[in-house]
Amino acid sequence: xxxxxxxxxxxxxxxxxxxxxxxxxxxxxxxxxxxxxxxxxxxxxxxxxxxxxxxxxxxxxxxxxxxxxxxxxxxxxxxxxxxxxxxxxxxxxxxxxxxxxxxxxxxxxxxxxxxxxxxxxxxxxxxxxxxxxxxxxxxxxxxxxxxxxxxxxxxxxxxxxxxxxxxxxxxxxxxxxxxxxxxxxxxxxxxxxxxxxxxxxxxxxxxxxxxxxxxxxxxxxxxxxxxxxxxxxxxxxxxxxxxxxxxxxxxxxxxxxxxxxxxxxxxxxxxxxxxxxxxxxxxxxxxxxxxxxxxxxxxxxxxxxxxxxxxxxxxxxxxxxxxxxxxxxxxxxxxxxxxxxxxxxxxxxxxxxxxxxxxxxxxxxxxxxxxxxxxxxx
Numbered sequence: 001x002x003x004x005x006x007x008x009x010x011x012x013x014x015x016x017x018x019x020x021x022x023x024x025x026x027x028x029x030x031x032x033x034x035x036x037x038x039x040x041x042x043x044x045x046x047x048x049x050x051x052x053x054x055x056x057x058x059x060x061x062x063x064x065x066x067x068x069x070x071x072x073x074x075x076x077x078x079x080x081x082x083x084x085x086x087x088x089x090x091x092x093x094x095x096x097x098x099x100x101x102x103x104x105x106x107x108x109x110x111x112x113x114x115x116x117x118x119x120x121x122x123x124x125x126x127x128x129x130x131x132x133x134x135x136x137x138x139x140x141x142x143x144x145x146x147x148x149x150x151x152x153x154x155x156x157x158x159x160x161x162x163x164x165x166x167x168x169x170x171x172x173x174x175x176x177x178x179x180x181x182x183x184x185x186x187x188x189x190x191x192x193x194x195x196x197x198x199x200x201x202x203x204x205x206x207x208x209x210x211x212x213x214x215x216x217x218x219x220x221x222x223x224x225x226x227x228x229x230x231x232x233x234x235x236x237x238x239x240x241x242x243x244x245x246x247x248x249x250x251x252x253x254x255x256x257x258x259x260x261x262x263x264x265x266x267x268x269x270x271x272x273x274x275x276x277x278x279x280x281x282x283x284x285x286x287x288x289x290x291x292x293x294x295x296x297x298x299x300x301x302x303x304x305x306x307x308x309x310x311x312x313x314x315x316x317x318x319x320x321x322x323x324x325x326x327x328x329x330x331x332x333x334x335x336x337x338x339x340x341x342x343x344x345x346x347x348x349x350x351x352x353x354x355x356x357x358x359x360x361x362x363x364x365x366x367x368x369x370x371x372x373x374x375x376x377x378x
Contacts, residue, residue, distance in 0.1 A: 088371070089167045090160040092363035097159025100356040101151050106132055106144035107348040112213040114341035115301040117332040123215035128344050147212035150222045154205030162198035163360060166190045166257070182265065184258050191257035195249045203245055204238040210304040233306075233318070241303035244322040248296030252289045259285035260357065273365040278358045286353030290345045295338035297345060299325035 101108070110131040113123055122138070125131035135143050173186035208225045211217060219225035229237050263281035268274045302325050306318060319325055329337050 086164050086168070088364060088367045089164040092360050092367060093163030094156040094160040095363050096163070096356045096360035097155040098152050099359045100159075100352050101155045102148065103355055104348055104352045105148050105151065107344065108209075109135070109144040109146075109213045111341050111344035111348050112210050112301055112305070113215055114344045115298050116214070116305075117302065117307060117329060117337060117340070120215055128347055131344075146217075146220075147209040147222065150205045150212075151209045154202045158198045158201035158205075159356075161201060162194045165194040165197050169193055182261060184261060187257045187261045188254040191253035192250045195246065195253045199242060199245045199249055203242050206245070207238050207241065207304045210301060214305055214307070240320060241300045244296065244300045244303055244325060247322055248293050248300055251296075252293040255292055256285045256289040256353065259288050260353075273361065275358055275362070278361045279354045282357030283350045283354040286349035287346050289353075290349035291342060294342045294345050295329075298329055298338055298340055302329060 107128060110125070110128050113119065113131065114125060116123065125134065132144060167190075169190035170186055173189055174181070174183045177183040177186050207229065208222060211225055211229070212219050212222070219228065233240075260281045263284055264271065264277060267281060268277035299322060303319055303322075319328055333340070
Protein backbone atom coordinates (compact mmCIF):
# COMPACT_ATOMS: atom_id res chain seq x y z
CA UNK A 1 0.00 0.00 0.00
CA UNK A 2 2.94 2.33 0.55
CA UNK A 3 3.40 2.97 -3.14
CA UNK A 4 4.91 6.42 -2.57
CA UNK A 5 8.06 4.83 -1.16
CA UNK A 6 8.15 2.32 -3.98
CA UNK A 7 7.93 5.04 -6.55
CA UNK A 8 10.74 6.92 -4.91
CA UNK A 9 12.99 3.88 -4.89
CA UNK A 10 12.14 3.11 -8.49
CA UNK A 11 13.13 6.55 -9.70
CA UNK A 12 16.81 6.01 -9.01
CA UNK A 13 19.62 5.62 -11.51
CA UNK A 14 17.85 2.87 -13.47
CA UNK A 15 14.88 5.11 -14.15
CA UNK A 16 17.11 7.82 -15.51
CA UNK A 17 18.41 5.50 -18.20
CA UNK A 18 15.76 6.49 -20.72
CA UNK A 19 12.39 8.11 -21.27
CA UNK A 20 10.54 4.84 -21.86
CA UNK A 21 11.54 3.22 -18.57
CA UNK A 22 10.59 6.40 -16.74
CA UNK A 23 7.14 6.41 -18.28
CA UNK A 24 6.57 2.72 -17.45
CA UNK A 25 7.55 3.25 -13.84
CA UNK A 26 5.25 6.26 -13.60
CA UNK A 27 2.32 4.26 -14.97
CA UNK A 28 2.82 1.29 -12.65
CA UNK A 29 3.68 3.17 -9.50
CA UNK A 30 1.43 6.18 -9.94
CA UNK A 31 4.33 8.55 -9.45
CA UNK A 32 5.19 11.61 -11.40
CA UNK A 33 4.02 15.12 -11.96
CA UNK A 34 1.13 16.89 -10.42
CA UNK A 35 2.85 18.83 -7.68
CA UNK A 36 0.53 21.75 -8.21
CA UNK A 37 -2.54 19.53 -8.30
CA UNK A 38 -1.56 17.77 -5.09
CA UNK A 39 -0.78 21.02 -3.37
CA UNK A 40 -4.22 22.25 -4.38
CA UNK A 41 -5.94 19.16 -2.96
CA UNK A 42 -4.00 18.33 0.16
CA UNK A 43 -1.74 21.27 0.84
CA UNK A 44 1.10 18.80 1.25
CA UNK A 45 4.70 19.33 0.23
CA UNK A 46 6.05 18.68 -3.20
CA UNK A 47 7.70 15.35 -2.46
CA UNK A 48 6.21 12.15 -3.84
CA UNK A 49 8.13 9.78 -1.64
CA UNK A 50 11.28 9.36 0.40
CA UNK A 51 13.37 8.04 -2.48
CA UNK A 52 15.78 10.41 -4.21
CA UNK A 53 14.50 12.02 -7.34
CA UNK A 54 10.95 10.77 -6.84
CA UNK A 55 9.30 14.06 -6.05
CA UNK A 56 8.12 16.57 -8.57
CA UNK A 57 10.23 19.27 -6.98
CA UNK A 58 13.29 20.77 -8.65
CA UNK A 59 15.01 18.06 -10.64
CA UNK A 60 12.64 15.35 -9.43
CA UNK A 61 10.24 15.52 -12.35
CA UNK A 62 13.13 15.65 -14.83
CA UNK A 63 14.73 12.59 -13.26
CA UNK A 64 11.44 10.72 -13.34
CA UNK A 65 10.91 11.63 -17.01
CA UNK A 66 14.37 10.48 -18.00
CA UNK A 67 17.12 12.19 -19.91
CA UNK A 68 15.15 12.66 -23.13
CA UNK A 69 14.00 16.32 -23.23
CA UNK A 70 11.28 15.40 -25.73
CA UNK A 71 9.48 13.22 -23.19
CA UNK A 72 6.19 14.84 -22.11
CA UNK A 73 5.68 15.43 -18.40
CA UNK A 74 3.69 12.76 -16.59
CA UNK A 75 0.02 13.75 -16.34
CA UNK A 76 -1.23 15.37 -13.20
CA UNK A 77 -3.57 12.70 -11.90
CA UNK A 78 -5.76 14.94 -9.77
CA UNK A 79 -5.87 18.00 -12.05
CA UNK A 80 -7.79 16.74 -15.09
CA UNK A 81 -7.75 18.61 -18.41
CA UNK A 82 -10.47 21.24 -18.29
CA UNK A 83 -12.02 20.33 -21.66
CA UNK A 84 -12.38 16.62 -20.92
CA UNK A 85 -13.00 16.52 -17.18
CA UNK A 86 -16.75 15.93 -17.31
CA UNK A 87 -16.60 13.22 -19.97
CA UNK A 88 -13.74 11.50 -18.14
CA UNK A 89 -15.61 11.49 -14.85
CA UNK A 90 -18.81 10.28 -16.49
CA UNK A 91 -17.19 7.41 -18.36
CA UNK A 92 -15.11 6.30 -15.38
CA UNK A 93 -18.14 6.61 -13.10
CA UNK A 94 -20.39 4.59 -15.42
CA UNK A 95 -17.88 1.72 -15.61
CA UNK A 96 -17.38 1.80 -11.83
CA UNK A 97 -21.13 1.73 -11.15
CA UNK A 98 -21.83 -1.21 -13.44
CA UNK A 99 -18.88 -3.18 -12.03
CA UNK A 100 -19.88 -2.47 -8.45
CA UNK A 101 -23.49 -3.60 -8.84
CA UNK A 102 -22.77 -6.62 -11.04
CA UNK A 103 -20.02 -8.12 -8.88
CA UNK A 104 -21.95 -7.70 -5.61
CA UNK A 105 -25.45 -8.42 -6.91
CA UNK A 106 -25.92 -11.85 -5.21
CA UNK A 107 -25.14 -10.33 -1.80
CA UNK A 108 -27.56 -7.49 -2.58
CA UNK A 109 -30.25 -10.11 -3.22
CA UNK A 110 -29.58 -11.66 0.20
CA UNK A 111 -29.66 -8.22 1.85
CA UNK A 112 -33.10 -7.51 0.42
CA UNK A 113 -34.47 -10.80 1.74
CA UNK A 114 -32.90 -10.45 5.17
CA UNK A 115 -34.56 -7.04 5.54
CA UNK A 116 -38.00 -8.64 5.09
CA UNK A 117 -40.14 -7.87 8.15
CA UNK A 118 -42.17 -11.08 8.06
CA UNK A 119 -40.27 -13.57 5.93
CA UNK A 120 -41.64 -16.95 4.93
CA UNK A 121 -40.19 -19.84 7.00
CA UNK A 122 -38.18 -20.98 3.98
CA UNK A 123 -36.69 -17.50 3.57
CA UNK A 124 -35.23 -17.04 7.05
CA UNK A 125 -31.45 -17.04 7.01
CA UNK A 126 -28.79 -16.89 9.70
CA UNK A 127 -26.04 -15.33 7.60
CA UNK A 128 -25.10 -14.36 4.06
CA UNK A 129 -23.30 -17.57 3.09
CA UNK A 130 -26.12 -19.79 4.31
CA UNK A 131 -28.63 -17.64 2.42
CA UNK A 132 -26.69 -17.86 -0.85
CA UNK A 133 -26.30 -21.63 -0.48
CA UNK A 134 -29.98 -22.21 0.24
CA UNK A 135 -31.20 -19.91 -2.52
CA UNK A 136 -28.96 -21.60 -5.09
CA UNK A 137 -29.89 -25.10 -3.88
CA UNK A 138 -33.65 -24.65 -3.60
CA UNK A 139 -34.42 -22.00 -6.23
CA UNK A 140 -31.69 -22.47 -8.79
CA UNK A 141 -28.09 -21.37 -9.23
CA UNK A 142 -29.06 -18.24 -11.18
CA UNK A 143 -31.84 -17.15 -8.83
CA UNK A 144 -29.62 -14.66 -6.88
CA UNK A 145 -28.92 -12.90 -10.20
CA UNK A 146 -32.53 -12.21 -11.17
CA UNK A 147 -32.99 -8.50 -11.86
CA UNK A 148 -29.31 -7.89 -12.61
CA UNK A 149 -30.04 -6.57 -16.10
CA UNK A 150 -32.26 -3.70 -14.93
CA UNK A 151 -29.73 -2.84 -12.22
CA UNK A 152 -26.83 -2.68 -14.67
CA UNK A 153 -28.92 -0.58 -17.06
CA UNK A 154 -29.72 1.96 -14.35
CA UNK A 155 -26.28 1.94 -12.69
CA UNK A 156 -24.39 3.23 -15.74
CA UNK A 157 -26.12 6.59 -16.22
CA UNK A 158 -26.79 6.99 -12.49
CA UNK A 159 -23.13 6.68 -11.54
CA UNK A 160 -21.99 8.76 -14.50
CA UNK A 161 -24.07 11.68 -13.18
CA UNK A 162 -23.05 10.87 -9.63
CA UNK A 163 -19.27 11.04 -10.04
CA UNK A 164 -19.30 13.92 -12.55
CA UNK A 165 -21.45 16.05 -10.23
CA UNK A 166 -19.36 15.11 -7.19
CA UNK A 167 -16.02 15.98 -8.79
CA UNK A 168 -17.25 19.29 -10.17
CA UNK A 169 -18.90 20.46 -6.94
CA UNK A 170 -16.08 19.19 -4.75
CA UNK A 171 -13.54 21.37 -6.54
CA UNK A 172 -15.85 24.40 -6.77
CA UNK A 173 -16.86 24.29 -3.09
CA UNK A 174 -13.34 23.49 -1.89
CA UNK A 175 -12.01 26.58 -3.70
CA UNK A 176 -14.65 28.69 -1.96
CA UNK A 177 -14.41 27.16 1.53
CA UNK A 178 -10.71 26.35 1.69
CA UNK A 179 -8.83 27.80 -1.27
CA UNK A 180 -5.84 25.69 -2.24
CA UNK A 181 -6.78 22.83 0.08
CA UNK A 182 -9.22 20.02 0.77
CA UNK A 183 -12.47 20.75 2.63
CA UNK A 184 -14.42 17.93 4.31
CA UNK A 185 -17.52 20.15 4.32
CA UNK A 186 -17.19 20.56 0.56
CA UNK A 187 -16.75 16.80 0.10
CA UNK A 188 -19.87 16.05 2.12
CA UNK A 189 -21.97 18.74 0.42
CA UNK A 190 -20.87 17.60 -3.05
CA UNK A 191 -21.77 14.02 -2.18
CA UNK A 192 -25.26 15.09 -1.04
CA UNK A 193 -26.02 17.00 -4.24
CA UNK A 194 -24.64 14.17 -6.41
CA UNK A 195 -27.01 11.80 -4.63
CA UNK A 196 -30.04 13.75 -5.86
CA UNK A 197 -29.10 13.02 -9.47
CA UNK A 198 -28.02 9.43 -8.81
CA UNK A 199 -31.24 8.44 -7.02
CA UNK A 200 -33.47 10.15 -9.58
CA UNK A 201 -31.95 7.92 -12.27
CA UNK A 202 -31.66 4.76 -10.14
CA UNK A 203 -34.87 4.65 -8.11
CA UNK A 204 -37.13 2.96 -10.73
CA UNK A 205 -34.49 0.27 -11.27
CA UNK A 206 -34.27 -0.24 -7.50
CA UNK A 207 -38.04 -0.82 -7.24
CA UNK A 208 -38.03 -3.45 -9.99
CA UNK A 209 -34.83 -5.08 -8.74
CA UNK A 210 -36.02 -5.52 -5.16
CA UNK A 211 -39.39 -6.92 -6.18
CA UNK A 212 -37.65 -9.52 -8.30
CA UNK A 213 -35.25 -10.38 -5.46
CA UNK A 214 -37.96 -11.22 -2.91
CA UNK A 215 -38.73 -14.83 -2.01
CA UNK A 216 -41.50 -16.32 -4.21
CA UNK A 217 -41.47 -13.25 -6.42
CA UNK A 218 -44.10 -13.69 -9.16
CA UNK A 219 -41.90 -11.92 -11.72
CA UNK A 220 -39.62 -13.88 -14.02
CA UNK A 221 -38.68 -11.02 -16.34
CA UNK A 222 -38.02 -7.33 -15.85
CA UNK A 223 -40.75 -6.17 -18.23
CA UNK A 224 -43.33 -8.36 -16.47
CA UNK A 225 -42.55 -6.55 -13.24
CA UNK A 226 -42.55 -3.10 -14.88
CA UNK A 227 -45.94 -3.69 -16.51
CA UNK A 228 -47.50 -5.11 -13.35
CA UNK A 229 -46.33 -2.22 -11.17
CA UNK A 230 -47.46 0.36 -13.75
CA UNK A 231 -50.86 -1.27 -14.21
CA UNK A 232 -51.67 -2.01 -10.55
CA UNK A 233 -50.02 0.88 -8.69
CA UNK A 234 -49.40 3.59 -11.26
CA UNK A 235 -46.25 5.38 -12.38
CA UNK A 236 -45.81 6.94 -8.93
CA UNK A 237 -44.92 3.52 -7.52
CA UNK A 238 -41.51 3.75 -9.17
CA UNK A 239 -40.73 6.80 -7.01
CA UNK A 240 -42.66 5.84 -3.87
CA UNK A 241 -39.40 5.31 -1.97
CA UNK A 242 -37.57 8.29 -3.51
CA UNK A 243 -37.84 10.58 -0.48
CA UNK A 244 -36.82 7.75 1.84
CA UNK A 245 -34.01 6.83 -0.55
CA UNK A 246 -32.76 10.42 -0.37
CA UNK A 247 -33.21 10.53 3.40
CA UNK A 248 -31.02 7.43 3.59
CA UNK A 249 -28.52 8.19 0.84
CA UNK A 250 -27.81 11.83 1.66
CA UNK A 251 -26.37 11.01 5.11
CA UNK A 252 -24.88 7.80 3.69
CA UNK A 253 -23.03 9.65 0.95
CA UNK A 254 -22.00 12.51 3.23
CA UNK A 255 -20.45 9.99 5.66
CA UNK A 256 -19.07 7.94 2.78
CA UNK A 257 -17.29 10.77 0.95
CA UNK A 258 -16.01 12.48 4.07
CA UNK A 259 -14.60 9.19 5.39
CA UNK A 260 -13.06 8.33 2.03
CA UNK A 261 -11.40 11.72 1.58
CA UNK A 262 -10.17 11.70 5.21
CA UNK A 263 -8.60 8.26 4.78
CA UNK A 264 -7.05 9.35 1.49
CA UNK A 265 -5.36 12.22 3.33
CA UNK A 266 -3.89 9.70 5.79
CA UNK A 267 -2.98 6.86 3.41
CA UNK A 268 -2.30 8.76 0.19
CA UNK A 269 -1.48 12.36 1.12
CA UNK A 270 0.11 13.17 -2.25
CA UNK A 271 -2.99 11.94 -4.11
CA UNK A 272 -1.14 9.72 -6.52
CA UNK A 273 -2.76 6.77 -8.26
CA UNK A 274 -2.47 4.25 -5.43
CA UNK A 275 -4.78 1.21 -5.83
CA UNK A 276 -4.18 -0.08 -2.31
CA UNK A 277 -5.22 3.18 -0.66
CA UNK A 278 -8.31 3.47 -2.89
CA UNK A 279 -9.48 -0.04 -1.96
CA UNK A 280 -8.90 0.36 1.79
CA UNK A 281 -10.41 3.85 1.95
CA UNK A 282 -13.42 2.81 -0.12
CA UNK A 283 -14.10 -0.33 1.94
CA UNK A 284 -13.85 1.47 5.29
CA UNK A 285 -15.98 4.38 4.10
CA UNK A 286 -18.67 2.00 2.83
CA UNK A 287 -18.74 -0.01 6.06
CA UNK A 288 -19.11 3.04 8.31
CA UNK A 289 -21.82 4.63 6.17
CA UNK A 290 -23.72 1.36 5.70
CA UNK A 291 -23.92 0.54 9.41
CA UNK A 292 -25.05 4.06 10.30
CA UNK A 293 -27.91 4.13 7.77
CA UNK A 294 -29.31 0.58 8.04
CA UNK A 295 -32.65 1.63 9.64
CA UNK A 296 -33.37 3.88 6.67
CA UNK A 297 -32.46 1.10 4.25
CA UNK A 298 -34.95 -1.25 5.93
CA UNK A 299 -37.70 1.35 5.44
CA UNK A 300 -36.68 1.87 1.80
CA UNK A 301 -36.87 -1.88 1.15
CA UNK A 302 -40.37 -2.01 2.65
CA UNK A 303 -41.53 0.89 0.47
CA UNK A 304 -40.07 -0.71 -2.65
CA UNK A 305 -41.36 -4.23 -2.09
CA UNK A 306 -44.71 -3.44 -0.38
CA UNK A 307 -44.23 -6.75 1.45
CA UNK A 308 -47.60 -8.50 1.58
CA UNK A 309 -47.33 -9.87 5.12
CA UNK A 310 -46.31 -6.48 6.47
CA UNK A 311 -49.17 -4.77 4.63
CA UNK A 312 -51.69 -6.67 6.75
CA UNK A 313 -50.68 -4.43 9.66
CA UNK A 314 -51.19 -1.24 7.64
CA UNK A 315 -54.72 0.17 7.34
CA UNK A 316 -54.17 2.14 4.14
CA UNK A 317 -53.30 -0.93 2.06
CA UNK A 318 -50.15 0.65 0.65
CA UNK A 319 -47.23 2.00 2.62
CA UNK A 320 -46.35 5.49 1.42
CA UNK A 321 -43.81 7.89 2.81
CA UNK A 322 -40.97 7.58 5.24
CA UNK A 323 -43.03 8.24 8.39
CA UNK A 324 -45.52 5.53 7.46
CA UNK A 325 -42.68 3.09 6.74
CA UNK A 326 -41.01 3.85 10.07
CA UNK A 327 -44.26 3.23 11.96
CA UNK A 328 -44.91 -0.02 10.12
CA UNK A 329 -41.41 -1.36 10.76
CA UNK A 330 -41.80 -0.64 14.48
CA UNK A 331 -45.31 -2.15 14.66
CA UNK A 332 -44.18 -5.35 12.96
CA UNK A 333 -40.81 -5.98 14.59
CA UNK A 334 -40.00 -3.38 17.22
CA UNK A 335 -36.69 -1.56 17.51
CA UNK A 336 -34.63 -4.56 16.39
CA UNK A 337 -36.45 -4.61 13.06
CA UNK A 338 -34.67 -1.39 12.06
CA UNK A 339 -31.40 -3.33 11.98
CA UNK A 340 -32.53 -6.33 9.97
CA UNK A 341 -29.89 -7.29 7.46
CA UNK A 342 -27.21 -5.01 8.91
CA UNK A 343 -24.61 -7.77 8.53
CA UNK A 344 -25.53 -8.33 4.88
CA UNK A 345 -25.60 -4.57 4.25
CA UNK A 346 -22.09 -4.04 5.62
CA UNK A 347 -20.77 -7.13 3.83
CA UNK A 348 -22.32 -5.80 0.62
CA UNK A 349 -21.15 -2.20 0.94
CA UNK A 350 -17.52 -2.83 1.92
CA UNK A 351 -16.44 -4.58 -1.30
CA UNK A 352 -18.99 -2.56 -3.26
CA UNK A 353 -17.49 0.81 -2.44
CA UNK A 354 -13.95 -0.63 -2.68
CA UNK A 355 -14.70 -1.84 -6.22
CA UNK A 356 -16.41 1.42 -7.17
CA UNK A 357 -13.55 3.66 -6.02
CA UNK A 358 -10.71 1.48 -7.32
CA UNK A 359 -12.32 1.06 -10.76
CA UNK A 360 -13.26 4.75 -10.92
CA UNK A 361 -9.80 5.97 -9.92
CA UNK A 362 -8.13 3.54 -12.34
CA UNK A 363 -10.17 4.64 -15.35
CA UNK A 364 -9.88 8.30 -14.38
CA UNK A 365 -6.10 7.93 -14.24
CA UNK A 366 -5.82 6.04 -17.54
CA UNK A 367 -8.16 8.38 -19.41
CA UNK A 368 -6.40 11.46 -18.05
CA UNK A 369 -2.99 10.08 -18.99
CA UNK A 370 -4.10 9.45 -22.56
CA UNK A 371 -5.65 12.91 -22.83
CA UNK A 372 -2.43 14.52 -21.63
CA UNK A 373 -0.38 12.50 -24.11
CA UNK A 374 -2.65 13.58 -26.97
CA UNK A 375 -2.43 17.20 -25.84
CA UNK A 376 1.36 16.89 -25.85
CA UNK A 377 1.28 15.71 -29.47
CA UNK A 378 1.86 12.02 -28.86
